[in-house]
Amino acid sequence: MKRGRKIIIAGGGTGGHIFPAIAIANALKQLEPETELLFVGAKGKMEMEKVPQAGYRIEGLDIAGFNRSSLIKNVGLPFKLIRSFFQVKKIFQSFRPDAVIGVGGYSSFPVLKYAQQKGVASFLHESNSFAGKSNQMLGRHADKVFVATDGMEKFFPAGKIMITGNPVRTAIVSATLSREEGIRFFGLDPSRTTILSIGGSLGAKSINEAIDAGLGQFETEGLQLIWQTGKPYSQRGKEVAEGKGNVWVNEFITQMEYAYAAADVIISRAGAMAIAEICVVKKPAVLVPYPFAAEDHQTVNARNLADKHAAILVSDGDAKNKLVQTAIDLAKDPLQQKELKNNISPLSVTHADRIIATEVLRLTGQKI
Structure with a gap:
């Protein structure tokens, strides 16, 4: 029996990141039912509740984002980031993913960064028409960057971009x-x-x-x-x-x-x-x-x-x-x-999740 690909989906924080991630996961399972999926999110955020409700396993990282309104709250941020990298390393050693998909949110960065350092296939989904700094950094080394709109060449290498639209809940x-x-x-x-x-x-x-x-x-x-x-x-x-x-x-x-x-x-x-x-x-x-x-x-x-x-x-x-x-x-x-x-x-785009899932499986297949 063929071994299913093992894929991590990382990110969350808001419904705007979580629901598209779940849509991509569902599309992956429909296209290749033997695919094994693991979500990685931030402890205390809504993905820790919503992802299990959708029937998927999730691991939480001790990580937080940069607080723009109160600089004093950012004092512990470097320590949390370092700790999260150790947690990610442990997750990778245990799960041994073939690919990682980042959908945005605090947990996306350390997971994709680690994947890229280890030569694991990495994919980024940028839902907005303006890409944040961390996604721009990750996009340089991603295998493919899925974007919602045209004109994203100012943020990512043109050869890596694929316009898919944004996945919407089934x-x-x-x-x-x-x-x-x-x-x-x-x-x-x-x-x-x-x-x-x-x-x-x-x-x-x-x-x-x-x-x-x-x-x-x-x-x-x-x-x-x-x-x-x-x-x-x-x-x-x-x-x-x-x-x-x-x-x-x-x-x-x-x-x-x-x-x-x-x-x-x-x-x-x-x-x-x-x-x-x-x-x-x-x-x-x-x-x-x-x-x-x-x-x-x-x-x-x-x-x-x-x-x-x-x-x-x-x-x-x-x-x-x-x-x-x-x-x-x-x-x-x-x-x-x-x-x-x-x-x-x-x-209106109604099948972005399937386009993304198809491309992830195609490119991951080339890497295995």
Whole structure:
């Protein structure tokens, strides 16, 4: 019996890294069921919960990222990085991978760096249209760099780049739910226009505060709201929505396919994966980029769509005064909704996970 390839998938920190990683893992297993997979993440981060839920094994590293808001918190960072390399060495000695795929996040760097030092096939997936410094370093020595958009030659060697788009969760790509099914899932009224607000897996302070302040306006305008607050704002969100029949609120939506089916208009951060999902479901969206993302890549992501008239961009600083009214105006304007849908539809990529998995298996096969 043929031995399956052993592949490590490293990274995490947010849903934007974890869900594409799981999509790639699923595609690898579909293409070659004997493939043995191991995830490596950062202890205390959400991948340690989400990956086992998806049915995969994960090892955690003692690592943290650079804290831009408090330099004093970075004092122990070099020690954590050194410790993580020892942990990675132990994982490699035990698992003996044929290849490593990095999807971004704290744990991606030490795993890919070690793989490259040891001559193990390494692959990088850069989901954003602006690559961070560590990914640029890793990309120089990777066997292949999978990217979401064109124009990435300024970050990576042109010969290593493969444009694949971003992997989107299978449940979203293959969903056949009707709008009514989606709305009833949240206990809301199918006859009302529905706005979905998602701030990413960890929540979005400016979006939540804007919605909190303008909650009454949705009711006045006859609109209803599905509001994913993230954990930090969950309690406050539930308090202000108490007794409002037109608002569903929770910290996290586990079955996003129902939320996307229900939505007539989406309010979202502009992380690469959020945008990839909005493109797949082809919904009109108001994007509020997180301004402190590395190299302000969320603004770059959002502007790419706004310049194509495929989404509306509201800056984080303007969210408090403009976001709710912008979303309401869009919800009341079927012609603008149609224009945004028409322009976002060609940007949809539904099989990035399979393209990436196929290429990884092809190139890993050459190396074994």
